[in-house]
Amino acid sequence: MTLILSPRIRLLAASLGVMAACAVAAPVLAQDAAPRTSKLVVGFSPGGPVDQAARLIAEQLGTRTKSTFVVDNRPGANAQLAATQVKNSTPDGATIFVSSSTAITMNPTLFAKTITYNPDKDFSPVAPLVEMPLILVVNASDPKMQSVKSLKDLVELAKRTPKGLNYGSSGNGGLVHIAAELLATRTHTNLVHIPYKGTAAAQAAILAKDVDMTFDALAVMPHIRAGTLRALAVSSNRRLAELPDVPTVEELGYGDFNVASWVGLFVPKATPRSYVEKLNAEVNAAMKDPAFRERLAVVGPLMPMTVSEFEQKIHKETQDLLMVIKTAKITVD
Incomplete structure (x- = not known):
């Protein structure tokens, strides 16, 4: 038997369907939208190279996106305090971890017993800024x-x-x-x-x-x-x-020796990939500006990369550093 609905009921049903679809889509759209104010959390004191790079990119991103980017210094425990703060933040792009490579590639090995985060599980790489050779x-x-x-x-x-x-x-x-x-x-x-x-x-x-x-x-x-x-x-x-x-x-003549740090941006793992890609594009676009390049180069050579290239670099360096730490028999009390 075919059920025949009156025009009024059909209109009501269609309206409810649209409302339900919007209810599902709204959180996704909200997550994908760039926040008006973002906090760049730095795990080191003001004045160091990581802090310098963070302040330079905050200024540049603010100008490019017409949003506000502020730097929040949270030094301590070799950047673990800052990493934990970002890890526990809402994955909406409003909290960004500006980190040296040590917090991502080295801490998990040296501080394996006490580390409060997992770089692979807790963060999504966004973009590197500069390399910092010693x-x-x-x-x-x-x-x-x-x-x-x-x-x-x-x-x-x-x-x-x-x-x-x-x-x-x-x-x-x-x-x-x-x-x-x-x-x-x-x-x-x-x-x-x-x-x-x-x-x-x-x-x-x-x-x-x-x-x-x-x-x-x-x-x-x-x-x-x-x-x-x-x-x-x-x-x-x-x-x-x-x-x-x-x-x-x-x-x-002292064998394979490549020990260099870098500064990069990371967001909580659940942050939408589309936002990560957009932020990466903004960072790389900023690096094409001659005046910005000159200011950032004071910290170190610039490192424009796609998100995928950055992910691959992190994976390789983590493995290489693990071998260095074992070879040099480095431990942290």
Whole structure:
């Protein structure tokens, strides 16, 4: 038997159907829309390279999208506090994790027993901003370092020093710690770790001759240009444009040596992929602006990538760092 509905009932049924469809679609559309205000959470104190990159991209994204992007510094536990905050935030694009690579590729290994997040399960990579290779430096006016003009000279001095040389770092388990311990392993020398609370403190220590050596980021360039610090080698697998005459550790014959950090953007895992792709496109478009490129390049070489390319890079570096940590026998108490 065929049920015949009156025109009035048919209209009511159609209206209810449209309302039901809108009720389902509305949350998706709301999630896909860019928020008017977004918070960029940085796991380090103001003034460091990650903070600098975050503030530069916040300004640029704000201008491009006509939205507000603010930087929120949450230092502590090698960026774990900031990562946990973003992990637990609503996945609507309003909270973005601006992180160095250590929080993504290294923390899961070094802090396996205490880490409060899982990079694979809790975050979606958006875009890298800059690479941050490290520069091995000594204080040119330090009497102990007067004869040290090259990495070979430093290695020979370390072997002649009964208790070895010491080095300052930005903290236990950081990339400087990794680079120096790998160098000690490859050169068969004793290098004593002296951790400081942050990059600025470690740089102050080498300037004050409180430590014999350190690895530092591009922020150390003014001191190198002034002749206060002497650059001996670069930690990445390619020379820096700013220091074309300074060789890499690898090319000096100490084996595969590519220890470099980068700064990138991440959002909570459930954030819609469409929003992730749009934000990636905005970041890469910003990198084409000559004025912005020049300002960001002070932090490090720019790294425009698609979301997929960034995901692949993270996967490979995580595996490579795991091998470095095992080779150098690095542990965090």
